[in-house]
Amino acid sequence: MDDGPEPQTPDSEPQPANSGHPYEGAAVAGATLATIASPFRSLVAALLLQGRETDPARKAQLRTWAWVSGGLLALGLVIGLIAVATVAGHVNDVRNRMRPNPAGPCQGGPEEGASGVNIPGTNKYVMPCVFGGTATISFP
Secondary structure, X not given: OOOOOOOOOXXXXXXXXXXXXXXXXXXHHHHHHHHXXXXXXXXXXXXXXXXXXXXXXXXXXXXXXXXXXXXXXXXXXXXXXXXXXXXXXXHHXXXXXXXXXXXXXXXXXXXXXOOOEEOOOOOEEEEEEOOOOEEXXXXX
């Protein structure tokens, strides 16, 4: 026979009926999928649920969920920064390739009608090239 709720002493807090019971497999699987799909939303959800949870086992699971979500968010940020740095470096490399380099190898062949510079004591001339660089040409 049920006599109703037990009397509470001032020092004891009421314990939920499911105290000490962590979340079960389906809830954990859902949290895992949500974390992979959207770490930011999962982090917010874990923090909100953790603030309302009174069961210590569930609170610990939610804290772990929040840490994993935050870690995935940070990992995504690091990967994004590496990708941006890589693209920026590649764009800068392409810009440097487009600028003519007079000291480099001839690209596009010697410019037609350009006057070359004679190398003293030889019959060789250094000619500028169309897309950068120089070419040394011998004249008989």
